[in-house]
Amino acid sequence: MRRKIVVGNWKMNNTIAESVELATAIAEKVGGDGVTCEVGIAPTFPALHEVGKVIEWSGIRLCAQNCHYENDGAFTGEVSTRMLAAAGCSYVIVGHSERRQYFGETSQIVNRKVQKALAEGLSVIMCVGETLDERERGVTDEVVATQVVEGLADVTDLTNLVIAYEPVWAIGTGKTATSQQAQDVHAMIRAKVAELYGQQAADHLRIQYGGSVKPSNAVELFGMPDIDGGLIGGASLKVDDFMGIVEAAG
Numbered sequence: 264m265r266r267k268i269v270v271g272n273w274k275m276n277n278t279i280a281e282s283v284e285l286a287t288a289i290a291e292k293v294g295g296d297g298v299t300c301e302v303g304i305a306p307t308f309p310a311l312h313e314v315g316k317v318i319e320w321s322g323i324r325l326c327a328q329n330c331h332y333e334n335d336g337a338f339t340g341e342v343s344t345r346m347l348a349a350a351g352c353s354y355v356i357v358g359h360s361e362r363r364q365y366f367g368e369t370s371q372i373v374n375r376k377v378q379k380a381l382a383e384g385l386s387v388i389m390c391v392g393e394t395l396d397e398r399e400r401g402v403t404d405e406v407v408a409t410q411v412v413e414g415l416a417d418v419t420d421l422t423n424l425v426i427a428y429e430p431v432w433a434i435g436t437g438k439t440a441t442s443q444q445a446q447d448v449h450a451m452i453r454a455k456v457a458e459l460y461g462q463q464a465a466d467h468l469r470i471q472y473g474g475s476v477k478p479s480n481a482v483e484l485f486g487m488p489d490i491d492g493g494l495i496g497g498a499s500l501k502v503d504d505f506m507g508i509v510e511a512a513g
Protein backbone atom coordinates (compact mmCIF):
# COMPACT_ATOMS: atom_id res chain seq x y z
CA MET A 264 0.00 0.00 0.00
CA ARG A 265 1.53 3.31 -1.09
CA ARG A 266 1.09 6.25 1.28
CA LYS A 267 -0.27 9.23 -0.59
CA ILE A 268 1.84 12.37 -0.75
CA VAL A 269 0.64 15.94 -1.27
CA VAL A 270 3.21 18.70 -1.74
CA GLY A 271 2.59 22.41 -2.12
CA ASN A 272 4.98 23.95 -4.63
CA TRP A 273 4.85 27.64 -3.76
CA LYS A 274 6.98 28.59 -6.79
CA MET A 275 8.21 32.23 -6.75
CA ASN A 276 5.65 33.44 -4.24
CA ASN A 277 5.74 34.84 -0.70
CA THR A 278 8.34 36.77 1.30
CA ILE A 279 9.87 35.14 4.36
CA ALA A 280 7.20 36.67 6.61
CA GLU A 281 4.38 35.61 4.28
CA SER A 282 5.83 32.11 4.00
CA VAL A 283 6.08 31.74 7.77
CA GLU A 284 2.48 32.89 8.16
CA LEU A 285 1.18 30.42 5.57
CA ALA A 286 3.31 27.56 6.86
CA THR A 287 2.19 28.20 10.44
CA ALA A 288 -1.46 28.04 9.41
CA ILE A 289 -0.93 24.81 7.45
CA ALA A 290 1.05 23.23 10.29
CA GLU A 291 -1.76 23.95 12.74
CA LYS A 292 -4.17 21.99 10.55
CA VAL A 293 -1.87 19.17 9.45
CA GLY A 294 -0.24 18.74 12.85
CA GLY A 295 -3.47 17.68 14.50
CA ASP A 296 -4.87 14.19 14.26
CA GLY A 297 -6.54 12.84 11.19
CA VAL A 298 -4.12 13.51 8.34
CA THR A 299 -2.75 10.18 7.17
CA CYS A 300 -1.06 11.21 3.92
CA GLU A 301 2.45 12.63 3.76
CA VAL A 302 2.40 16.43 3.40
CA GLY A 303 5.18 18.71 2.19
CA ILE A 304 5.61 22.37 1.37
CA ALA A 305 8.20 23.92 -0.91
CA PRO A 306 8.83 27.60 -0.16
CA THR A 307 11.44 29.75 -1.93
CA PHE A 308 15.11 29.37 -0.92
CA PRO A 309 15.23 32.49 1.33
CA ALA A 310 12.25 31.24 3.36
CA LEU A 311 13.32 27.61 3.77
CA HIS A 312 15.08 27.85 7.08
CA GLU A 313 12.44 29.94 8.86
CA VAL A 314 9.60 27.82 7.49
CA GLY A 315 11.47 24.71 8.61
CA LYS A 316 11.42 25.99 12.16
CA VAL A 317 7.65 26.58 12.30
CA ILE A 318 6.69 23.23 10.73
CA GLU A 319 9.21 21.05 12.53
CA TRP A 320 6.74 19.81 15.17
CA SER A 321 3.99 19.08 12.65
CA GLY A 322 5.50 16.28 10.57
CA ILE A 323 5.23 18.38 7.40
CA ARG A 324 8.22 17.84 5.11
CA LEU A 325 10.33 20.81 4.12
CA CYS A 326 10.93 20.69 0.37
CA ALA A 327 13.11 22.76 -1.94
CA GLN A 328 12.07 23.68 -5.46
CA ASN A 329 15.40 23.10 -7.17
CA CYS A 330 19.06 22.33 -6.52
CA HIS A 331 22.44 22.27 -8.22
CA TYR A 332 24.44 19.11 -8.88
CA GLU A 333 27.74 20.24 -7.36
CA ASN A 334 28.54 20.66 -3.65
CA ASP A 335 29.80 24.23 -3.87
CA GLY A 336 31.94 26.46 -6.04
CA ALA A 337 31.67 29.14 -8.69
CA PHE A 338 28.02 28.71 -9.69
CA THR A 339 26.51 32.15 -9.09
CA GLY A 340 22.90 32.04 -8.03
CA GLU A 341 22.78 28.31 -7.38
CA VAL A 342 22.10 26.30 -4.20
CA SER A 343 23.52 22.84 -3.53
CA THR A 344 21.86 19.78 -2.03
CA ARG A 345 24.35 19.94 0.85
CA MET A 346 23.02 23.40 1.73
CA LEU A 347 19.42 22.25 1.40
CA ALA A 348 19.99 19.31 3.72
CA ALA A 349 21.65 21.61 6.25
CA ALA A 350 18.67 23.99 5.99
CA GLY A 351 16.39 21.14 7.07
CA CYS A 352 14.99 19.97 3.74
CA SER A 353 13.97 16.38 3.32
CA TYR A 354 12.79 16.66 -0.30
CA VAL A 355 13.84 18.52 -3.40
CA ILE A 356 11.75 18.98 -6.53
CA VAL A 357 13.81 18.39 -9.66
CA GLY A 358 13.01 18.92 -13.33
CA HIS A 359 9.84 20.96 -12.96
CA SER A 360 8.57 21.93 -16.41
CA GLU A 361 9.11 25.61 -15.57
CA ARG A 362 12.79 24.82 -15.03
CA ARG A 363 12.94 22.85 -18.28
CA GLN A 364 11.02 25.54 -20.20
CA TYR A 365 12.49 28.80 -18.85
CA PHE A 366 15.93 27.74 -17.64
CA GLY A 367 16.93 25.25 -20.30
CA GLU A 368 17.06 22.24 -18.03
CA THR A 369 17.56 19.09 -20.07
CA SER A 370 16.85 15.56 -18.86
CA GLN A 371 20.64 15.12 -18.58
CA ILE A 372 20.84 18.03 -16.12
CA VAL A 373 17.78 16.69 -14.31
CA ASN A 374 19.54 13.33 -14.01
CA ARG A 375 22.66 14.88 -12.49
CA LYS A 376 20.50 16.69 -9.93
CA VAL A 377 18.53 13.54 -9.10
CA GLN A 378 21.72 11.57 -8.52
CA LYS A 379 23.28 14.31 -6.44
CA ALA A 380 20.22 14.83 -4.25
CA LEU A 381 19.79 11.11 -3.59
CA ALA A 382 23.48 10.78 -2.74
CA GLU A 383 23.06 13.63 -0.25
CA GLY A 384 20.26 11.71 1.46
CA LEU A 385 17.46 13.93 0.20
CA SER A 386 14.29 12.48 -1.23
CA VAL A 387 13.54 13.60 -4.78
CA ILE A 388 10.36 14.56 -6.58
CA MET A 389 11.24 14.25 -10.25
CA CYS A 390 8.78 16.00 -12.55
CA VAL A 391 7.87 14.84 -16.03
CA GLY A 392 5.14 15.86 -18.47
CA GLU A 393 4.26 16.66 -22.06
CA THR A 394 3.38 19.97 -23.70
CA LEU A 395 0.04 20.61 -25.38
CA ASP A 396 1.68 20.28 -28.78
CA GLU A 397 3.13 16.91 -27.83
CA ARG A 398 -0.23 15.66 -26.56
CA GLU A 399 -1.96 16.80 -29.73
CA ARG A 400 0.66 15.05 -31.85
CA GLY A 401 -0.02 11.84 -29.94
CA VAL A 402 3.50 11.48 -28.53
CA THR A 403 2.69 11.87 -24.81
CA ASP A 404 3.75 8.36 -23.81
CA GLU A 405 6.97 8.54 -25.79
CA VAL A 406 7.93 11.97 -24.38
CA VAL A 407 7.13 11.09 -20.77
CA ALA A 408 8.76 7.65 -20.95
CA THR A 409 11.94 9.25 -22.35
CA GLN A 410 11.98 11.82 -19.55
CA VAL A 411 11.65 8.99 -17.02
CA VAL A 412 14.40 6.87 -18.58
CA GLU A 413 16.83 9.79 -19.04
CA GLY A 414 16.06 11.36 -15.67
CA LEU A 415 16.74 8.07 -13.90
CA ALA A 416 19.88 7.06 -15.82
CA ASP A 417 22.37 5.38 -13.44
CA VAL A 418 19.93 5.64 -10.53
CA THR A 419 19.78 2.20 -8.96
CA ASP A 420 17.50 2.65 -5.96
CA LEU A 421 14.09 4.30 -6.20
CA THR A 422 13.28 4.09 -2.47
CA ASN A 423 13.61 7.85 -1.95
CA LEU A 424 12.18 8.91 -5.26
CA VAL A 425 8.73 10.18 -6.19
CA ILE A 426 7.72 10.95 -9.76
CA ALA A 427 5.35 13.85 -10.41
CA TYR A 428 3.43 13.69 -13.68
CA GLU A 429 2.55 17.25 -14.60
CA PRO A 430 1.17 17.80 -18.09
CA VAL A 431 2.52 21.24 -19.03
CA TRP A 432 -0.81 22.27 -20.57
CA ALA A 433 -2.57 21.72 -17.22
CA ILE A 434 -0.20 23.81 -15.09
CA GLY A 435 -1.69 27.08 -13.91
CA THR A 436 -4.22 27.00 -16.75
CA GLY A 437 -7.26 25.77 -14.87
CA LYS A 438 -7.32 22.85 -17.34
CA THR A 439 -6.94 19.62 -15.41
CA ALA A 440 -6.23 16.38 -17.14
CA THR A 441 -9.28 14.19 -16.69
CA SER A 442 -8.72 11.57 -14.03
CA GLN A 443 -8.63 8.95 -16.78
CA GLN A 444 -6.06 10.88 -18.86
CA ALA A 445 -3.88 11.22 -15.78
CA GLN A 446 -4.38 7.58 -14.77
CA ASP A 447 -3.38 6.38 -18.24
CA VAL A 448 -0.05 8.21 -18.10
CA HIS A 449 0.60 7.17 -14.49
CA ALA A 450 0.00 3.52 -15.44
CA MET A 451 2.35 3.91 -18.41
CA ILE A 452 5.05 5.40 -16.13
CA ARG A 453 4.64 2.56 -13.65
CA ALA A 454 4.92 -0.01 -16.44
CA LYS A 455 8.08 1.68 -17.71
CA VAL A 456 9.57 1.64 -14.22
CA ALA A 457 8.65 -2.04 -13.87
CA GLU A 458 10.51 -2.72 -17.11
CA LEU A 459 13.60 -0.91 -15.79
CA TYR A 460 13.58 -1.79 -12.08
CA GLY A 461 11.25 -4.74 -11.68
CA GLN A 462 7.64 -5.02 -10.57
CA GLN A 463 8.30 -4.65 -6.86
CA ALA A 464 10.08 -1.30 -7.24
CA ALA A 465 7.32 -0.11 -9.57
CA ASP A 466 4.62 -1.15 -7.09
CA HIS A 467 6.33 0.84 -4.34
CA LEU A 468 6.98 3.96 -6.41
CA ARG A 469 4.70 6.88 -5.69
CA ILE A 470 3.54 8.89 -8.70
CA GLN A 471 1.90 12.25 -7.98
CA TYR A 472 -0.28 14.20 -10.37
CA GLY A 473 0.17 17.96 -10.80
CA GLY A 474 -1.69 20.52 -12.87
CA SER A 475 -4.64 22.61 -11.64
CA VAL A 476 -5.46 20.28 -8.75
CA LYS A 477 -8.21 21.79 -6.59
CA PRO A 478 -10.31 20.51 -3.70
CA SER A 479 -13.13 19.92 -6.21
CA ASN A 480 -11.17 17.54 -8.46
CA ALA A 481 -8.72 16.02 -5.96
CA VAL A 482 -10.98 13.22 -4.69
CA GLU A 483 -11.56 11.85 -8.17
CA LEU A 484 -7.90 12.17 -9.21
CA PHE A 485 -6.56 10.59 -6.02
CA GLY A 486 -9.11 7.80 -6.32
CA MET A 487 -7.41 6.47 -9.46
CA PRO A 488 -5.33 3.33 -8.87
CA ASP A 489 -1.98 4.75 -9.98
CA ILE A 490 -2.32 8.32 -8.66
CA ASP A 491 -0.58 8.58 -5.31
CA GLY A 492 -1.20 12.20 -4.42
CA GLY A 493 -0.53 15.61 -5.90
CA LEU A 494 2.00 18.34 -6.53
CA ILE A 495 0.01 21.50 -6.03
CA GLY A 496 0.81 24.99 -7.34
CA GLY A 497 -1.76 27.78 -7.11
CA ALA A 498 -4.10 26.03 -4.68
CA SER A 499 -1.24 25.44 -2.22
CA LEU A 500 -1.01 29.18 -1.53
CA LYS A 501 -4.42 29.23 0.18
CA VAL A 502 -4.75 27.32 3.45
CA ASP A 503 -8.31 26.16 2.89
CA ASP A 504 -7.75 25.00 -0.68
CA PHE A 505 -4.55 23.20 0.25
CA MET A 506 -6.21 21.53 3.23
CA GLY A 507 -9.14 20.48 1.04
CA ILE A 508 -6.66 18.69 -1.20
CA VAL A 509 -4.75 17.17 1.73
CA GLU A 510 -8.03 15.85 3.13
CA ALA A 511 -8.90 14.35 -0.26
CA ALA A 512 -5.67 12.34 0.01
CA GLY A 513 -6.53 11.06 3.48
Ligand SMILES: O=C(CO)COP(=O)(O)O
Nearest residue numbers: 272434435474475496497
Ligand atom coordinates in the same frame (compact mmCIF):
# COMPACT_ATOMS: atom_id res chain seq x y z
O1 LIG B 1 3.22 23.13 -11.41
C1 LIG B 1 2.46 22.72 -10.55
C2 LIG B 1 2.99 22.16 -9.29
O2 LIG B 1 4.35 21.93 -9.38
C3 LIG B 1 0.99 22.80 -10.72
O3 LIG B 1 0.62 24.12 -10.66
P1 LIG B 1 -0.94 24.51 -10.57
O4 LIG B 1 -1.52 23.68 -9.47
O5 LIG B 1 -0.95 25.98 -10.28
O6 LIG B 1 -1.54 24.18 -11.91
